[in-house]
Amino acid sequence: MTLTELKYIVTLASEKHFGKAAEKCFVSQPTLSVAVKKLEEELGVALFERSKGHITVTELGQKLVLQAQKVLDQARVIKDIAQEGKNQLSAPLRVGAIYTIGPYLFPHLMPELRRAAPSMPLYIEENYTRVLSEKLRHSSLDVIVVALPFEEPEVVTLPLYDEPFVVLLPKGHPLTEFDELSSKQLLSDNLLLLGPGNCFRDQVLESCPELMNAVNLSSQANDGAQKLITEGSSIETIRHMVASGLGITVLPVSAAAVDRYGSDMLETRPFVAPVPYRTVGLAWRVTFPRPQAIDIVAMAAGQCRAVTQS
Numbered sequence: 001m002t003l004t005e006l007k008y009i010v011t012l013a014s015e016k017h018f019g020k021a022a023e024k025c026f027v028s029q030p031t032l033s034v035a036v037k038k039l040e041e042e043l044g045v046a047l048f049e050r051s052k053g054h055i056t057v058t059e060l061g062q063k064l065v066l067q068a069q070k071v072l073d074q075a076r077v078i079k080d081i082a083q084e085g086k087n088q089l090s091a092p093l094r095v096g097a098i099y100t101i102g103p104y105l106f107p108h109l110m111p112e113l114r115r116a117a118p119s120m121p122l123y124i125e126e127n128y129t130r131v132l133s134e135k136l137r138h139s140s141l142d143v144i145v146v147a148l149p150f151e152e153p154e155v156v157t158l159p160l161y162d163e164p165f166v167v168l169l170p171k172g173h174p175l176t177e178f179d180e181l182s183s184k185q186l187l188s189d190n191l192l193l194l195g196p197g198n199c200f201r202d203q204v205l206e207s208c209p210e211l212m213n214a215v216n217l218s219s220q221a222n223d224g225a226q227k228l229i230t231e232g233s234s235i236e237t238i239r240h241m242v243a244s245g246l247g248i249t250v251l252p253v254s255a256a257a258v259d260r261y262g263s264d265m266l267e268t269r270p271f272v273a274p275v276p277y278r279t280v281g282l283a284w285r286v287t288f289p290r291p292q293a294i295d296i297v298a299m300a301a302g303q304c305r306a307v308t309q310s
Contacts, residue, residue, distance in 0.1 A: 003075055005039045006068040008032050009047055013065040016055045069138065076139040080289045088292040089117040095124055095297065096135060097145035100200040100235055101280060102126035104254040105145060105304060112300035120293065129199050136285060143294055145301070147199055148281040157283045158294075160301045164277045165204065166256045166268045168239065169248045173267070180272040183208035190247030192238045200235075200278075204250045207276030211250075242266060252278060 012021040012032070022032040040047050047061035057065060097105060106124060113122065125132070125141065133152055135141040150157055167181050175181055175188070187210065194201040205212040232238035235255050242249055243265045256268045282301070284294055 001039060001042060003072065005035050006071055008035050009039065009061075010065055010068050010072060012036060012048065012055065013057045013061070016057075018055065073137070073139050077287050077289075080139075080287075087119070088290040089120045089296065091290070092121040092123055093290075093293050093297070094140065094142045095122055095145070096132040096141040096143075097124075097126055098129050098132065098147065098199065099126050100194075100198075100252060100255065101145050101147070103236075104252075104257075105280075105301065108304040109297075109300055112303050113296065116300055117293070117296050120296070136283065139285070142288060142290070143282055143284040143297060146281065146283055147203060148279040150281065150283050152283070154286050155283050156286050157281050158298055159279050159281045160298065162277045162279050163252050163254060164270070164275045165207065165250050166253050166270050167248060168242050168251050168256050169267050169269065170242055170245045171265050171267055173248065175248070175269065176267050178269065181269045182272050183210045183276075186211065186248060186250070187214050192232055192241050192247045192249040194232050194235070194238065200252070203278050204276070208250070239266075250276075 008021070008025060011024050012018065015021040015024065018029050018033055022029040025032060036047070043064070045060055045064075046058055047064060049056040049058055096102075102124075103126070110122070113120070125135075127135075129146055129150070132141060132144045132146065133150075136144050136155065137152065145160075148157060148159055167175070167186065169175055173189070175185060178185070186208075191211065191214070193204065193215075205215060232241065232249075235251060238249050239251075239255075241247065251268075280301075282294065282298055288294070
């Protein structure tokens with residue numbers, strides 16, 4: 001039994017297709033197939049049920065695949081520990097961020113990290129919180145930037161900064177007559193939000209109870225009295241809809257500060273106190289052996305705070 005064979009069965013269990021699993025493992029399909037069969041013979045059990053064009057993990061196979069993933073995770077930790085005595089800022093760092101933070105933080109974070117750790121290449125990924133969490137657990141990512149609170153076993157977090165929310169409106173919208181806005185005032189127009197399940201949508205609704213009530217009423221109403229758009233797949237898609245005059249939205253201030261249309265199409269207004277906000281933070285495995293790399297990322301992100309919120 002080898003780590004390579006364990007990697008093969010974990011990948012095959014995930015892909016449920018020999019060709020796709022072989023491609024992900026950078027080997028030929030026959031090589032992967034023979035290795036999986038060899039491991040099954042060594043263990044004396046069937047890990048997969050094979051039928052034409054379909055692969056199913058057996059009940060016992062599921063338990064063995066789960067254990068194999070743990071072994072692979074620990075093997076990665078061993079490799080990381082071996083690097084502990086070397087320069088912690090020379091090896092690549094794998095950084096992930098949620099979609100509503102990454103596009104607005106990374107353009108400012110990269111130059112800061114380049115200056116602070118010029119020999120530390122970065123692998124960057126943007127994804128949903130649940131995906132980043134899984135990749136962090138499995139050592140596919142070293143550190144992630146998420147909205148706090150973020151609780152996972154064997155993971156530590158560090159708050160970086162609090163980011164206020166603002167209202168984004170089309171130029172000349174009636175609400176631009178006000179210097180500050182309450183969440184109740186937002187109910188006067190179509191409200192554009194990210195779709196259900198997105199963490200930023202949840203943060204907005206939790207911070208603005210009036211909007212939460214309106215969303216609940218909208219989902220129950222059939223008369224169209226309150227129109228609430230929830231089809232926006234990303235903050236940028238929603239920004240485009242606001243620019244077109246379809247409605248208004250709530251954004252983190254870093255996203256609202258990005259000027260892609262000019263002052264003749266969009267305007268922002270702050271909220272009245274208490275201002276809704278989110279806490280942006282870092283999360284990493286407690287076993288990650290490069291604390292200096294984490295410190296550098298935290299310092300660089302702190303330097304970016306004023307830029308992303310200006």
